[in-house]
Amino acid sequence: MIILFYLSSGLFLGWSLGANDAANVFGTAVGTRMIRFKTAAIVASIFVILGAVVQGAGASHTLGKLGSVSTLAAAFTVALAAALTVYWMTRMKLPISTSQAIVGAIIGWNFYTNNPTDLNILSKIVTTWISGPILGGVFAVLLFMLVKKFTKVTKIHLLYRDSYIRYGLLTVGAFGAYSLGANNIANVMGVFVSAVELPTINLGIIELTGTDQLFFLGGIAIAIGIVTYSKHVMETVGNTLMPLTPEAAIVVVLSQAIVLFIFSSQSLSNAFQSIGLPPIPLVPVSSSQVVIGSIIGIGLYKGGKEIKYNILGSISLGWIATPVVAGIIAFFMLFFVNNVFQRDVGGDRRIETKEVVTSRDQDVVSDKTVMLNDSAENNQATVVPDSRGVTNKEETSDTPLYALVGLLLSLLVISALFYLLFREKKKIRHQKRKSKSVEEKYRLKVKNLEKNYEERINQQTDLGKELKFRQNEMVTMAMSIIHKNEFLSSLKEEVIKIKSGVKDHETRSGLNKLSLMITQDLSIDRDREKFQMHISEQNSSFIHRLSESFPKMTDNEKRLASLLRLNLSSKEIASILNISPKSVEMNRYRLRKKLKIDPKIPLSDFIRNF
């Protein structure tokens, strides 16, 4: 049970690996609905476990060479440090790889326990991290060319091609999952291999050693990650770097699987050696970075227009930042576990344990810590040298070099962290500046609008005044016309009256002429015409509105409405239009009907408010 507790950090790491990295294998297939998530999850889970158990030892062995974490507490801490790094950097949206995190954490353990880091192995691992994506890109280009050629030559029906692609995606996905399990199980369980010794289980046909059992458990953790959490990642993955067609997805997954397989296959490495080639370094590589390399390869082959090149910078940053951050976290956590929880973390930081037996019947009941050192040099007496004690002493001459490397790495990390913080702050500052400028822009806009509004109000007031003046002018004009017409009418009546009393023929004809002139002036009144024109001009917008709302209105009706707008009575309107007041009333009635006015609303009110 206690072993399971210690394994929990590795299992957590396995879970997060399954949740994130399964998308590299089945992401596009599920995202484009070529394969159902259920099918993808089942296939990926089975093949990840198979890969881990059958072929997981190679990469794990290399990690062991980098730093053989010898105690369970140390292995737990190292895996936890890697897991926390993965979690923290994912939260910070920084590029992350479990492989780089675990390597960094192991180096952190090496530093804390004064265990020498094999620089040869380290350089081998780092070279693989760089060559992995490049190799992925090369394979992707070759495979893509092959697929294109094959499609062109075979002329397969679009629908048959779709079904072949599905089977292809499933097969290649299974291979990818197998390679992922084989290569990346070292990240999950590699650190526990030296620390945990489990009895071999004989199942008749197969025999499961302790390491196999650990890899099986790790594989299950990855599978649980795939089943429980990878769906969301798979459905969102795909177009982050470049949009992929299903054919390109097959190529990408296959090249990634080949790269992961190459860096985890002992038999392939042996085959290389047998023909005189150098052995293949069996190292855990980041599946995500190989996928990115493959996609970039295809992108470059297609002309490189669609690639988001800034991702390359992020990968390079990940190569440095991830192991350094993981190493520092591991170092401090080991210090904490070692000094606060008094757990043995191996190397020079071993704790001597005395077993105190309280009675004959009882087993060991407690551990009594003797001590552990903050500094091996100061407490040489309490340190129990491990089997490599001699070697360590021999390597003390290397310690300053390691200290220097450590210092340099720490400086590098601190500068990387400062850089990240600076970048983040710069981003925030930029956003703040941007939002401030936007705010300022809007403030100015609002000010302008307010100013415009004020101007409009003033304009409207001026226009209102002008309108009132014009209306008064028109009313005065109308009144003068009415007055003149009334005067002419009374003059005509007087002339007719005088004419009836006059006998002289000459005077009678003169009076007749005068009466005719008055009648003509009344009917052809230039003032009236001028006034009507004036009315039309002044009320042009009103007439336009009326015509738009009531297209069937005649010109006479529009003229009547304009006069009603001046608040003139029917009699006054009759005088202006030289028609009888009854005709005006009739016209008002027709206008009312045409405008469909509510009987309760007076016509003049409706027109004034229109």
Place this chain on the structure above:
Amino acid sequence: MLYKNVKQLVFDIDNFIDTVEQGVLVFKEGVVNYLNGEKASFADKIERIDRLEASADKLQRAIDDKFYRHSILPQNVSDIEGMLDKIDEIIDISKDNLYQFDDELPFFPKELTGDYIRLVDASAEAALSVFPAVRTFFREPAKVRDLLVKVYFYEKETDKIARNIKRKLFHDIKDLRLSQKIHLRYFALHIETLSDRAESLADLLSILALKMSI
């Protein structure tokens, strides 16, 4: 299982295209029969096109069902469905047009019969030229554009013949009433629609082919 469904779907699509192609041929023959006054043959064509259109509809529904039920070609299914809709429109138009001859019984003067036969030939040829491109689209999308040249050619020919007929109707022929002229003009227009639909399908095909070959 998936392969079996795909096989059936490919068979259905081929069958669907064949049915529509036959429909166009029947339409062409039907119009010629009408123009030549061969009533029995025309009635037979009406019956045949009715059967073919119903069969095309049935096949299209089956194709739709298979595409969505088995999630075949999920990324391009809407494009292909759009293309099949346009193919179906061709047989729909052919059937409607032939029925219009049957319902409205237009009178064609002898001097125009030849023109109308040429018109229906060109229009049907435009439609018939699009089917090889549809079949090629599924196997070699890159070659589709080459095959569509004929469609555009026959569509333009149809337009030209139809314009000539209309000019003859309203400029040269004096014996017909205006109502008859308008009636015949509409029939030229109906026949022309077939080549217009073929052109619209060709446009869609060329875009889809380009999309598929990228």
